[in-house]
Amino acid sequence: MLAELFLDAAAICREHSPLTHTLLVSAADDLTRGGITAKVMAGSECDRGGTVPGLRFAGALHRLVLEGRAPTLAAHYPSAGGRPHLPTLWQDALPVLDEHADELRALIASTVVQTNEPGRSAPLFGGLHTATHLAAEAAGRRTPFCVKLLEVGASGGLNLRPHRVAYRVGDTVLGDPGSPLVLDAGWTGRPPVDLAHQHLRLVGRAGCDLNPVDVSTEDGRLHLSSFVWADQLPRFRRLQAALDLALLDPVPVRRAAGPEWLVDQLARPERDVLTVVWHSVVWQYASPADRAMGRAVLADAAARATPMAPLALLVFEPRRTHPDRYEFQLLLRLWPGGVSLRLGSGAGHGIPFEWHTRPWV
CATH class of the missing domain: 1.10.8 (Helicase, Ruva Protein; domain 3)
Incomplete structure (x- = not known):
């Protein structure tokens, strides 16, 4: 009813x-x-x-x-x-x-509900640093890999520029201090890497969505703004800043289903690049068939990964922890090497977030 x-x-x-x-x-x-x-x-x-x-x-x-x-x-x-x-x-x-x-x-x-919450860039930022550090360690490199970031269910692509955001963590500002988007990360604990002395380098970014939003248009901006609850002013202002950043640093989002799109994006491993497949709060909307196909595509790409052309899956999704309770968890898998970690958990919008690294089983 x-x-x-x-x-x-x-x-x-x-x-x-x-x-x-x-x-x-x-x-x-x-x-x-x-x-x-x-x-x-x-x-x-x-x-x-x-x-x-x-x-x-x-x-x-x-x-x-x-x-x-x-x-x-x-x-x-x-x-x-x-x-x-x-x-x-x-x-x-x-x-x-x-x-x-x-x-x-x-x-x-x-219409479909699309929040494209930019606050989720905060755990993504820490997760990407963790992934590049662990991949470099596994490959015996002294410097972290640069990153190719692929987002499934990207909506307007607002989380495809984590290196262009300023993150307030205590008395420190990480990321890009000149960014129009400043996030109070609300972290408890820290990622298991030294963020102060590590630079995140993105050499490629792409996203797909069944209903992509063109955030360069007034219609696209209104569409995303309308789904923020109107009495949550910090979230609303955060979104407006993320939309402003998107105009300065455009990243197109392709209209496509995730599994088919990933087949093309993951066809050829790139040497000296960590390819990261990322999605946040989209798994619940995917059909069982798309979930199965996505797992198969990722498994095929993981089999082709090498220490010098590694692959990571980094997701922020709700997981059932009780019959009537969910927890939004940041999860990382890395190939080759079999790294599988739960990096932490937080609010559905990414802020606040608690880092607590343990095995992802």
Whole structure:
């Protein structure tokens, strides 16, 4: 039942976004009573839970606010300079739903949830340093490998420039201190390498996505911005800075399925380069067939890896640690050599993060 999926989405954001929680609970009640929300969601009644129809609904409304077309509702949205007043939020949403019902329905039906959270670059940055250090150690090199970074499910590609981000770690700034994107990494502990004396060199970057977002366009920027919960201002500002960085350092994202794309990208190992396959919070959206094919493609490439042309898999994904609990873990595998490590765990948006290196089994 669609109303139940709205309530599921509301539960996800209860602690972190009172505005989105209130909006979705009210919309679920309106759906049950056959109100205007039923008209807006017409055609989506049989959507799978994994498509998160409630968050698509909230994102479509947020987009109208960001476009300046719902000023009364915008008064509740911190992302537009407002302050939430939860008791009257739904009352002010109803006229917007009524006026824009057809447009909202079309937008909800044609879009997918994409947060492309740039905060995940913080654990990626530490993970890449760890991978280059361990690969060099295994090859008997005195200097780390340079990196070719391949991201599956890259969305707008905002996490394809980890070397261009500034990371605040305690009193230290790592990465690029002149970057427009400054992340307070929120690290507990440190990666098992000396970051202060190691330079991350990227010699190639590429990404693919089934629904790539062109972040050089206003439409692409609005699309990603709309899916940030509007009362999470630090996240919203972080995204805007990441979008600004993307304009300065463009990396196109190709429209393609991950397994087929990786076949081409991994066809030829590159000497003196560590090739890193990376993905974050996309595994849950992949079909069983794509997961199996992806594993096979990676296994084939791993068999061709050599000490001087190594391959790594670095992922930040939720893993079930309890029947009703997940933990977002940073996981690293390295070939050849069989390195398999869990580097740490953190919040789903990558910040904060706790480093605790142990075997990945």
